[in-house]
Each structure stands twice: as C-alpha cells, then as structure tokens.
Amino acid sequence: MNAGIKVFAPASVGNVAVGFDCLGFALDKPGDEIIARFSDKPGLRIVKITGAKGKLPYELEKNTAGFAALKLLEYLGEEKRGIELEVHKKMPCGSGLGSSAASAVAGAMAINELLGRPLEKKDLLRFAMYGEELASGGNHTDNVAPCLLGGLVLVRDNESLEAHRLPIPRGMFATVIYPKVEILTKDARNLLSKTVSLKKMVQQNANLGGLVIGLYHSDIALIGRALQDVVIEPQRAHLIPHFYEVKEAALNAGALGCSISGAGPSIFALSANSLIAENVGERMKQIYSDAGIDNTLFLSAINQAGAIKL
Amino acid sequence: MNAGIKVFAPASVGNVAVGFDCLGFALDKPGDEIIARFSDKPGLRIVKITGAKGKLPYELEKNTAGFAALKLLEYLGEEKRGIELEVHKKMPCGSGLGSSAASAVAGAMAINELLGRPLEKKDLLRFAMYGEELASGGNHTDNVAPCLLGGLVLVRDNESLEAHRLPIPRGMFATVIYPKVEILTKDARNLLSKTVSLKKMVQQNANLGGLVIGLYHSDIALIGRALQDVVIEPQRAHLIPHFYEVKEAALNAGALGCSISGAGPSIFALSANSLIAENVGERMKQIYSDAGIDNTLFLSAINQAGAIKL
Numbered sequence: 001m002n003a004g005i006k007v008f009a010p011a012s013v014g015n016v017a018v019g020f021d022c023l024g025f026a027l028d029k030p031g032d033e034i035i036a037r038f039s040d041k042p043g044l045r046i047v048k049i050t051g052a053k054g055k056l057p058y059e060l061e062k063n064t065a066g067f068a069a070l071k072l073l074e075y076l077g078e079e080k081r082g083i084e085l086e087v088h089k090k091m092p093c094g095s096g097l098g099s100s101a102a103s104a105v106a107g108a109m110a111i112n113e114l115l116g117r118p119l120e121k122k123d124l125l126r127f128a129m130y131g132e133e134l135a136s137g138g139n140h141t142d143n144v145a146p147c148l149l150g151g152l153v154l155v156r157d158n159e160s161l162e163a164h165r166l167p168i169p170r171g172m173f174a175t176v177i178y179p180k181v182e183i184l185t186k187d188a189r190n191l192l193s194k195t196v197s198l199k200k201m202v203q204q205n206a207n208l209g210g211l212v213i214g215l216y217h218s219d220i221a222l223i224g225r226a227l228q229d230v231v232i233e234p235q236r237a238h239l240i241p242h243f244y245e246v247k248e249a250a251l252n253a254g255a256l257g258c259s260i261s262g263a264g265p266s267i268f269a270l271s272a273n274s275l276i277a278e279n280v281g282e283r284m285k286q287i288y289s290d291a292g293i294d295n296t297l298f299l300s301a302i303n304q305a306g307a308i309k310l
Numbered sequence: 311m312n313a314g315i316k317v318f319a320p321a322s323v324g325n326v327a328v329g330f331d332c333l334g335f336a337l338d339k340p341g342d343e344i345i346a347r348f349s350d351k352p353g354l355r356i357v358k359i360t361g362a363k364g365k366l367p368y369e370l371e372k373n374t375a376g377f378a379a380l381k382l383l384e385y386l387g388e389e390k391r392g393i394e395l396e397v398h399k400k401m402p403c404g405s406g407l408g409s410s411a412a413s414a415v416a417g418a419m420a421i422n423e424l425l426g427r428p429l430e431k432k433d434l435l436r437f438a439m440y441g442e443e444l445a446s447g448g449n450h451t452d453n454v455a456p457c458l459l460g461g462l463v464l465v466r467d468n469e470s471l472e473a474h475r476l477p478i479p480r481g482m483f484a485t486v487i488y489p490k491v492e493i494l495t496k497d498a499r500n501l502l503s504k505t506v507s508l509k510k511m512v513q514q515n516a517n518l519g520g521l522v523i524g525l526y527h528s529d530i531a532l533i534g535r536a537l538q539d540v541v542i543e544p545q546r547a548h549l550i551p552h553f554y555e556v557k558e559a560a561l562n563a564g565a566l567g568c569s570i571s572g573a574g575p576s577i578f579a580l581s582a583n584s585l586i587a588e589n590v591g592e593r594m595k596q597i598y599s600d601a602g603i604d605n606t607l608f609l610s611a612i613n614q615a616g617a618i619k620l
Contacts, residue, residue, distance in 0.1 A: 020508075022516035156520035156536060157513075164523045164532075195505040198330075201541070203467075204511065205518050206332035210466035212522040213474045222474075226466060231511070 004037025004084075005113045009106035009307040011091050011298070012098035013176065014142040014262035016152070017229040018208040024098070024142040024262075025152040026303035027174060030091035032102040033310070034065055036110035039082035044070055051089035061134075063087070064100045065107030068131030072111045075127065076118055085110065092296070095178045096262035098143030104131025105147045109307045121307075124148060125161045136186070143262060150306030152215070168302045169218040173277035175255070177246065177284040178266040180294040183239050188263035191239075196231050203230045220256060220272050227257025227270065240265045242287050249283040274299070314347025314394075315423045319416035319617040321401050321608070322408035323486065324452040324572035326462070327539040328518040334408070334452040334572075335462040336613035337484060340401035342412040343620070344375055346420035349392035354380055361399035373397070374410045375417030378441030382421045385437065386428055395420065402606070405488045406572035408453030414441025415457045419617045431617075434458060435471045446496070453572060460616030462525070478612045479528040483587035485565070487556065487594040488576040490604040493549050498573035501549075506541050513540045530566060530582050537567025537580065550575045552597050559593040584609070 010031035014024040039045070046058045046066050060066035065087050073079045085107070093099045108127040112119055128144045141155040141163065151165040196204075207226045214222035237243040240260065246267050250258040254276040255269035267284065271277040281297045288295040320341035324334040349355070356368045356376050370376035375397050383389045395417070403409045418437040422429055438454045451465040451473065461475040506514075517536045524532035547553040550570065556577050560568040564586040565579035577594065581587040591607045598605040 019515065019519065021512045022519065154516065154519045154523065156516045156523075156532075158516075162520075162535070164520065166523070192508060195507055196511045197505055198502060198541075201506045201511045201514065202331045205329065205515055206464065206466045206468075208515050209329065209332065209464045209518050209522050210472075210474065212519050212526075213464065213466075213476070216522075216526045222466075225472070231508075 004035050005110065006033055006035045006310040007106050007109045007113055007307060008033050008310050009102040009109060009147050010303050011102055012143045012147045013174065013268045014098060015232060015260065017227045017233070017257055017259035018204055018211055019142065019154060020232050021140050021142055022155050023153070023208070024146040025174070026146040026150050026306055027176065027298060027300040028303045029298065029300060032090055032106045033088040034106040034110040035086040035088070036114040037084050038114070039084045041082045042080050044073055044079070044083045044085065046087060047084045048086040049089065052093065055093060056087065056089065064131035064135045065103040067134050068104040068107035068128050069111045071130040072108045072124070072127040076115065078115065083111070083114065092178060094182055094184060096183065096260065096264045096266040097176065097178065098147055098262060100135030101128070101132050101143035101147045104128040104135070105144060105307045107131055109148070113309045122149065125163065129161065146306065148307050150304045152302055154212070166212060166215045168215065169220060169223070169272070171273040172302060173271050173274040174300050174302060175250070175269040175271065175277045175281040175284065176261055176266050176298040176300070177281065177288065178296045178298070179241060179288050181241060181265050183263060183265050188236055188239060192232065192235055200230050223270070224256035227259065229259050233259050236260055236264055240267065241293060242291055243267065246284050246287050249287055250280045253280040253283045255280045274301070314345050315420065316343055316345045316620045317416050317419045317423055317617060318343050318620050319412040319419060319457050320613050321412060322453045322457045323484065323578045324408055325542060325570065327537045327543070327567055327569035328514055328521055329452065329464065330542050331450050331452055332465050333463070333518070334456040335484070336456040336460050336616055337486065337608060337610040338613045339608065339610060342400055342416045343398040344416040344420040345396040345398070346424040347394050348424070349394045351392045352390050354383055354389070354393045354395065356397060357394045358396040359399065362403065365403060366397065366399065372444070374441035374445045375413040377444050378414040378417035378438050379421045381440040382418045382434070382437040386425065388425065393421070393424065402488060404492055404494060406493070406570065406574045406576040407486065407488065408457055408572060410445030411438070411442050411453035411457045414438040414445070415454060415617045417441055419458070423619045432459065435473065439471065456616065458616050460614045462612055464522070476522060476525045478525065479530060479533070481583040482612060483581050483584040484610050484612065485560070485579040485581065485587045485591040485594065486571055486576055486608040486610070487591065487598065488606045488608070489551060489598050491551060491575050493573060493575050498546055498549060502542065502545055510540050533580070534566035537569065539569050543569050546570055546574055550577065551603060552601055553577065556594050556597050559597055560590045563590040563593045565590045
C-alpha cells in the first residue's frame, strides 16, 4: 500500500446574482479533500468518508465523488484498477456553496492525479459533471466549472461545457454567510417559475453584460450596479430567514452586491477589498446571531487556482 | 437668414441576436440628415421634409426629430428661439434599421450643434429618447444609443440610460439586407410572448456574456458561437420572407452570425472582414432577387463616430 495523493476542491458561489446556471466563482475555503491510492483489490472503492455525519453513501453510483471518479476511470479504460478513495467532507452539504460540485471535482481530480494526469485539468469538467448531475438532478456547471478551474467563470454553453474565466479586479473579496437552515437544491429549483417575463429577461441580460464589462475594466462601481438579480432572488429570498435584512446590512457596510449563493441558504457579498469584506461579514453575522440562528462566516479572495493537488 | 448647420445620424442594428432591447451597433450608412438654422420667427418649426414620401408629419409633437429637438430646447429654456429644421430622410422607415432613432438623434444633435454645444454628446441620449418613444411606443435605447454614440453599445439600464461601448475586433464588418416588405415595430413587438422560459433565458444570458467576452478578446470564433438568438428570432422569423434561407446562406458564406435587425424585416450578418461581408451580401441578395423580392443591400464597418456634424 502506498500513501497515495491528496487533492482539494474548493467551495463556490453559483449564479452570482445575474448569471443563473451560467456564472460562478470559487472560494479559497472551505472545500473538500480526497485521498486516492492504489490498492491490490481490483476496482474503485470508497473506503472512508469523514465530515458528512453519515449522510453520504459509500456506493460509487450514489456518491458524487465516487461517480465522477468512476466515469473518468471508465473513459480511461482503467475501471479495473484497484483504487481506494477517502472522502473528507470539509464543507457543509446543502449550504448553497457547491458542496456536491466540490466532491465531484475532487473525485475526478484525484483519479487524474493518481494516474499521472492522463487528461488536462479542463477536460475533467465533463467527468465532474456526472457527479454534479447525480446530486442536483440537472446539467448545471455554474459551480463545477469555477471549482475545477478557479476564478469567476461564465459557462456559455452547458452542452459543450464551454467555460470562460473572467478578469477579477485586484483585491476583490467575497463574504459568505451560511445560516444553518436546510434548503435542498432540488426544492429551491422546483419552486422557480418555469417562465420569466420578457422585461425581466432584458434587465437580467443587460446586467450580466454590464457585469462582464465592469470586470474587464475593473470598474468597481459598475460591478456594483450590475449585481442585481431581478429574476431568481425575489423567488427564493423567502426561503432564507432575514435575507433582506442581511442584504441591506451588507450593502450599507459597503458591499458592491449581495445575493443568494447558489440555491441558498448561504448569502454572498462581493466587496472592493478585504477590509470592507470583513466589515460586511460582521454586519451579516450580527443579524443571524441576534436572531439566534446558528451560522458560519467565510471570508475569501476569489480563488484563482481551483482544484489542486495538495 | 443663415446657412445653419447640418448633422448626420446613422442607421443602426438593434438587438444583435442576443441583446434584445439592450444591444445595438451603428452603421456607416445609410442615415438621416438634418439642417438647423436660426430664423426671425420665434419657436421651432420643421420647414422641409424630403425622402419620406409624404409619410412624416410636420407637427413637432408627432415628428420624432421635431419632438427630440423640442424637448432639448425646452430643457435649455430656449423653446422661444426661432429655429427652422429641414429633415432629409435618407433611409427607409419601418426597415428595422433604427430609422426613428436616427431622426430623433439627428433632431437633438442639430439643436445642440446650432446652439454651440451646450450639452455633451452623451447627454443628448435622453432627449433623443423622447423622439424614439414617440415612434416605437416604448423606452428602448438599443438603436438610439449606438446611433448617437457610435460603436456597439450595451445599455445596462434603460432608466438611467447607462450605455457602454464595447470593443470591436479590427476589421469586423456588417452586412445588412432590407427586403422591401412592411413590418411595423409595434406589431413585431406585440407578437412577442410576454414570457420566456427560464431555460431559454439562461441560454440567451450566457450567450450575451459570451459575446461580450469574445469582443474583449477579439475572439472571432467565440463571437460566432455566441450570436445565437433562442428567444426573439424564432418568434419573428416568419414575418420575414425566406429568413432561414437567407440566414443559412450568410452562415455558409462565412458570416460569424446572422439574425434579424431590430424588429425586421432587415437581416444583419457580422463577418470577420469586409471581403467575407461582401460575399455574404451577394448570397443574401441572390435569394431575394431569385424570389422577386425588391431589396437593398448595405455593407458597412461598425460606425465608431455615431452622429456627427457634417
């Protein structure tokens, strides 16, 4: 038995207010770790899971990390290789922070690293997607792409998985608060209206365009004006206790924008620098603490590395 | 009586496939000309209209150019100044080429130039909008902004008229064909479904984002992949004879993308250079000529100057 390799895949913020199902960014922390090592026993097995309070299955076909790993091994014709995985879940599930994406990315990444990188990193996206689909029941790359590649990523086309990393203004910092209430991604998705008014589509469209322009010009004020979700946030806000209070507090504290992270309940804010982001975090936390709602605060730059071998 | 000043305001292509009501670009030609001169008789008057086959009214409150001019004069407190306007309509009305926007922009521009530029050019947008609203019955800046400012322009917010000029890859060229069938903007708008499926909104959104990224990187292939309208074009295509044949011919001839210009019936294509654009134009024209449909072809770089004093 060998020591194997260890990979880390970060949490991520999907949607980012104006890019529902097509935009997301990675955080420096938290994230998942997976250890992969060769074994004398043929086939892939998950031998250890920590940090998930017994919630995650060991069966490969039901485990996001295992399924992504298995799909990659099948593609490589290595599915009979004896490989053991340890899944160390170091971030909350169902938090809106791309937990399933992190596991799926880490699963594919671990196999690729263990086998000596037969594929380029970007080509792991398709395999990580198998794991993500298992968890979210859909074909949504807005968490998987930034988790794997790092940065703030726009996925132009979910079929071809065409992903583009956007420029980030120097110093831009994220604040994320996770109030410990449970929202299942599938539920948060099912409550969404299947249609959007043409008028709101235009606003959302123009704001996404404005955000991209703002990023290319490091125009902090424009980024702030553009970070307005008129389509999804109004439909999901009621799922998250004190959402509008938290948002107002974040904006008052100087955040450029604030909205729901993925399907929630986590709330993210983007700020021009880490000092503002810390201040924003304190105000957000205060609201949940005053309300007696258990919560966790994350402060992070935009993670530019994505998933890495540790 | 003095000779006065003359201004030119160009035709423009609104929507640009993925930016319904928020994206447009200006053409070098055709366009409208307006002459403005001082007169001893107090108040603003339209004294001559050419090129509109008697279709345009002389009443200021009903004429897009006159109304924009009047609104600007009122703002400046100069509404009693004796001023004569000649409106020379040098482009077709109801063609989908921003004819009303060109008149409105020329009207505001002419007044501003005659009075020695009391306002900056960009500040004329609001006054040109009054004229455009008169014609189209709505608050849509996707033609007015590029017509005034030049370039390919994203209007992030129709209320604040926040407009952003996007970078254009060197040499990118437009082909526009106007088949002489009548479509009224109001009709083309009324037939649109008031709602869009969430799935199509995501695609349109991601494609607009992809287009902006492609423009910033001069990534011609990405621009081509992104220029796909999944929302508006399918609803309006039937209004335009042979639309899909013309589009297919344009793409086969090497165009990056091809869709409806504004509310139609004009069809635009964007190509990597003028040679391809000419070839695209020939193929488009052939289809209408074979079908016995009278048509006019325009070839133009993206007009970077917008409205100008001649």
